[in-house]
Amino acid sequence: MSPDDRQDGASREARARAAYLAYELLDGGPVRDLIAHDEGGFADEDQAVPADDDRTALADVEQDAAWFRQQLALLSELGLEVPALTVEPSAGSRPDAGVVPISLDLLERAQGGRSWTDSIAGLRYGTEPHEQVRDQLSRRFTAYGRLEHRFRLIPHDVARQQVRARLTGFLAVRIVAETGEQRDRAPLMRLPRRRGHPATAVPGCTFEVTTNTPGLRVFWSGAYFLTSNYFSAPTSPASSTLQSGTYLFGVDGGAYRTVTWDTSAQVTLPGNPSVHLNF
Known part of the structure; x- marks a missing residue:
């Protein structure tokens, strides 16, 4: 062979x-x-x-998947579509592949207000009417759409399809990196492989982010469901270590009052030592 x-x-x-x-x-x-x-x-x-x-480290992905499931259940109960951002589709992908569902946490951080997890509790215990929660989220969607021209609402089946397809690609990259020859040359990180498990050595990728503007904070997200995780600061450059996978990056600070994402730059690790964001 x-x-x-x-x-x-x-x-x-x-x-x-x-x-x-x-x-x-x-x-x-x-x-x-x-x-x-x-x-x-x-x-x-x-x-x-x-x-x-437990060959593959999944604690970070488990957390994102749990949030996505809870968020989808809440929006389904309220009869609302799923918030998303348009992104640059990868070469050879389907025409509808250029969209990534986003966490309601991003909207909260951009605008403040009541946590969506509190809204779930309010609905469950009957302390908040459905109409009130639905109206709050609808207004939040409208306000975020004014701030972010790439914002859109997509049907639930499309959101699930996109997350599943993108997550499959993300995990395939990680599985190869953690079981292939590159594993022996990778820097090690101390992280749990599953939520609630003890930390253990997992391979990582040292990575650098540069920007046009100095003094910004950098955030990262898996490119299947947009969340906001601190990477490093200040630019430029900002350096840190991430597990293998396909990522999107954003910044805040200076003129950027909330985390703003460069959706034209999807980065697969290992394979790229750095990325430049157009901020």
């Missing part, structure tokens, strides 16, 4: 396992009865991938 054949086989296996894990994460539990294949569907039993192993 040639090196290229081995690499193709590893990529197919990684894609199959990534699709399986994405299903587990987005549907809230193991799916040991389902068999994943490299296109994200389900096929023959000889392609089975165990979903309950």
Whole structure:
């Protein structure tokens, strides 16, 4: 078997396992009865991938997936569509691939106001009427749309499809990085592999972000569901270490009163030592 054949086989296996894990994460539990294949569907039993192993560090992804599921449930109950940002689609992707659902936390940080997790509690215990919560979120969507021209609302099925497809790609990158030859050369980070587990050594990627404007703070997000995680400061450059995956980056500070994302720059790690943001 040639090196290229081995690499193709590893990529197919990684894609199959990534699709399986994405299903587990987005549907809230193991799916040991389902068999994943490299296109994200389900096929023959000889392609089975165990979903309950701990070879891949998933604590960060588990948190995002939990937020996405809760947010989708809230918006569904209120009859509202899902907030998203348009992004530059990658080469060869489907025409509708250039959209990423965003966390309601980003809207709260941009505008202040009541937490959406408090709204869930209010609905659950009957202390807030549905109409009141729906109106609050609708106004927040409208206000954020005035601040961000790439903002849009998308149907629930489109949001789920986009997160699943993007998360599968993200996880495939991480699986290859954590099981391939690059693992032995990567800097190590102390992180839990799953939420609630003890920290252990996982491979990371040292990375640098530059900007046109000095003195900015940099934030990162997985490129499947836009959240806001502190990276480093100040620019330029800002350096830190991230796990492998595909990411988007944003900044705040100076003229940027809230985190603003450069959605034209999706970065896959390992493979890129730096990115320049147009801020």
